[in-house]
Amino acid sequence: MDFEIAINLAYIVASVLFIFGIKMLGKAETARKGNLISAVGMLLAVVATLFDRQILELGSPFAWGMLAGGLFLGTIAGVAAAKFVKMTSMPEMVALLNGFGGAASLLVAWAEFHYDGISNVNPDLFNKCAIVAAVLIGGVTFTGSLYAWGKLSGKISGKAKVFSGQKALNAIIALVSLASAVAFVLLGQHQAAYVSLGVAIVFSLILGFAAVMPIGGGDMPVVISLLNSLSGLAACAAGFVILNNVLIVAGCLVGASGVILTVIMCKSMNRTLGNVLFSGFGAAASSSANKVEGEMKPISVDDAYYALEAAQSVVFIPGYGMAVAQAQHAVKELAELLENNGAEVAFAIHPVAGRMPGHMNVLLAEADVPYEQLKEMEEANRILETADVAIVIGANDVVNPAAAEDKGSPIYGMPIIEAFKAKTVFALKRGKGAGFSGLENGLFFRPNTRMIYGDAKATINSLVATFKEK
Amino acid sequence: MELILLLFIFTLAAFLGFELISKVPSQLHTPLMSGSNAISGITIVGALLATAGTPESDFTTALGFIALVLATINVVGGYMVTDRMLAMFKKKGDK
Numbered sequence: 001m002d003f004e005i006a007i008n009l010a011y012i013v014a015s016v017l018f019i020f021g022i023k024m025l026g027k028a029e030t031a032r033k034g035n036l037i038s039a040v041g042m043l044l045a046v047v048a049t050l051f052d053r054q055i056l057e058l059g060s061p062f063a064w065g066m067l068a069g070g071l072f073l074g075t076i077a078g079v080a081a082a083k084f085v086k087m088t089s090m091p092e093m094v095a096l097l098n099g100f101g102g103a104a105s106l107l108v109a110w111a112e113f114h115y116d117g118i119s120n121v122n123p124d125l126f127n128k129c130a131i132v133a134a135v136l137i138g139g140v141t142f143t144g145s146l147y148a149w150g151k152l153s154g155k156i157s158g159k160a161k162v163f164s165g166q167k168a169l170n171a172i173i174a175l176v177s178l179a180s181a182v183a184f185v186l187l188g189q190h191q192a193a194y195v196s197l198g199v200a201i202v203f204s205l206i207l208g209f210a211a212v213m214p215i216g217g218g219d220m221p222v223v224i225s226l227l228n229s230l231s232g233l234a235a236c237a238a239g240f241v242i243l244n245n246v247l248i249v250a251g252c253l254v255g256a257s258g259v260i261l262t263v264i265m266c267k268s269m270n271r272t273l274g275n276v277l278f279s280g281f282g283a284a285a286s287s288s289a290n291k292v293e294g295e296m297k298p299i300s301v302d303d304a305y306y307a308l309e310a311a312q313s314v315v316f317i318p319g320y321g322m323a324v325a326q327a328q329h330a331v332k333e334l335a336e337l338l339e340n341n342g343a344e345v346a347f348a349i350h351p352v353a354g355r356m357p358g359h360m361n362v363l364l365a366e367a368d369v370p371y372e373q374l375k376e377m378e379e380a381n382r383i384l385e386t387a388d389v390a391i392v393i394g395a396n397d398v399v400n401p402a403a404a405e406d407k408g409s410p411i412y413g414m415p416i417i418e419a420f421k422a423k424t425v426f427a428l429k430r431g432k433g434a435g436f437s438g439l440e441n442g443l444f445f446r447p448n449t450r451m452i453y454g455d456a457k458a459t460i461n462s463l464v465a466t467f468k469e470k
Numbered sequence: 471m472e473l474i475l476l477l478f479i480f481t482l483a484a485f486l487g488f489e490l491i492s493k494v495p496s497q498l499h500t501p502l503m504s505g506s507n508a509i510s511g512i513t514i515v516g517a518l519l520a521t522a523g524t525p526e527s528d529f530t531t532a533l534g535f536i537a538l539v540l541a542t543i544n545v546v547g548g549y550m551v552t553d554r555m556l557a558m559f560k561k562k563g564d565k
Contacts, residue, residue: 019486019490021509022490022502022505025491025494025502025505026502027498028559031501031502031505031559035501035508035549035552038508039549049519052519054519054523055518055522055523058522059525063523063525066521066522066535066538067521070521071542074538074543074545074546075542075546078544078545078548078550079547079550081551082550083550087555090504090555094507094551097508097543097544097548098510100511100543101510101513103540104514104537104544107537108513108517108520108533108534110533111529111530111534112520114527115520115527118530228503234513235513239476239516241516242516242519243472243476245476246515247513247515249479249483250509250510251510253483253487254509257487257490258503259488260492261494264499349496356500358497358501358502359500361559362500365555371559
């Protein structure tokens with residue numbers, strides 16, 4: 001029996017569900033439902049595919065066993081990963097899942113080409129283009145995501161790795177990948193084409209590593225959203241390989257929405273995508289002179305308490321340091337105490353604070369901070385003009401006034417959270433070192449800034465304790 | 471002809487993708503990313519076909535099987551983790 005029409009109808013319904021799902025993910029009230037709807041679409045697509053003639057008629061008991069086994073293994077691993085991952089580890093989790101998607105698309109295209117050889121089918125030019133596109137994009141997505149995962153989880157240093165001749169080397173790697181891709185498309189003989197496909201696979205994998213290597217931790221929000229977009233495009237290319245419309249639609253939607261997110265991230269750093277990908281930021285930046293006058297003035301927790309106790313309006317400005325110290329719950333507790341004490345509390349969230357788009361929002365939501373208190377940059381800056389105290393928790397470059405004032409600064413022009421506008425600024429910081437970009441932060445030297453050194457979580461906890469005592 | 475049709479679909483889907491999420495509040499960036507990441511696991515459909523639809527070749531079955539496991543992790547893990555995140559976004563007062 002042939003279910004082809006029914007299957008394609010199911011694919012159309014699945015595509016519609018994906019579209020609604022993505023649309024609803026863009027609004028806070030509907031986001032959770034949207035995710036569920038897109039999951040239903042996915043389930044529908046999977047079930048429909050099981051009725052495909054290829055599987056239903058050709059599938060041996062062994063093949064069905066493999067299907068069941070693969071789905072089972074993947075589900076177990078997926079559920080376990082989703083259940084046990086800590087919210088603070090979310091960036092690396094997203095990167096890892098993303099890499100798996102890219103690898104799967106690569107393998108699908110490879111399997112298809114291998115099967116062509118066995119069944120003596122000569123794929124046409126277009127089909128070959130699709131195969132090699134899925135392989136290249138999938139390969140880069142896979143290793144690029146793996147490397148990002150390593151950086152984000154701290155398994156590899158998060159610093160940008162730059163060496164002389166790196167750009168030239170990367171260009172060569174990219175050229176070899178492209179050349180082997182072209183050779184694959186043009187070579188008519190299966191064996192020869194297969195060899196060039198092998199080269200393309202290997203070099204696309206190397207390219208993924210090489211491309212992410214010179215990008216530092218603070219630029220990770222851009223990299224992750226770009227890789228996300230690529231994994232969609234890889235799925236889309238795989239769709240052209242097996243001529244399947246649901247892969248094309250879904251992959252393309254993800255690809256396009258990923259591009260938008262990438263652009264948003266770049267804009268919030270006032271940099272172009274090319275600049276993020278190829279500049280090796282940290283290394284280039286430190287050479288420019290940034291003189292900062294004044295000195296950093298420390299303050300004790302007790303004195304900080306008195307200032308907070310009297311404050312009418314307090315703004316928290318979290319950064320990656322809050323994630324590292326896992327201070328979000330302590331911060332929430334302090335925010336609550338301040339509110340009970342009659343202060344207006346807000347959280348100022350910079351779009352690229354942390355290591356992935358929206359990183360701070362996720363952490364604060366985990367700690368039950370109501371999302372009305374989370375303010376986006378523009379609104380936060382308005383509030384800061386009249387705020388009594390701004391508490392900077394492990395954020396650095398996103399509050400650096402040099403971005404607004406110092407034309408020579410490499411981050412000049414980047415929109416920042418204007419913490420310096422508050423009457424008093426408390427900066428919670430581990431030590432006196434510079435931020436991710438290697439820049440001194442003028443904010444810390446301002447007359448209205450007081451430093452509280454030490455682990456952010458410990459500091460907040462002692463503030464909380466002081467509040468409770470008095 | 472089928473090819474042209476698929477390219478047509480591709481083009482429309484690209485424009486739709488750009489239009490769909492032009493204005494997303496920044497608090498939803500992470501869930502949007504991980505949710506769309508789960509959708510990119512749609513390549514699971516290709517993995518299913520490669521695993522079971524190619525009976526004469528153990529090698530393609532093997533490739534398909536690995537792809538299937540990876541894509542399933544991507545799909546299941548992606549949706550669940552997104553749901554977990556979104557469940558945390560609460561308004562003041564609702565528990």
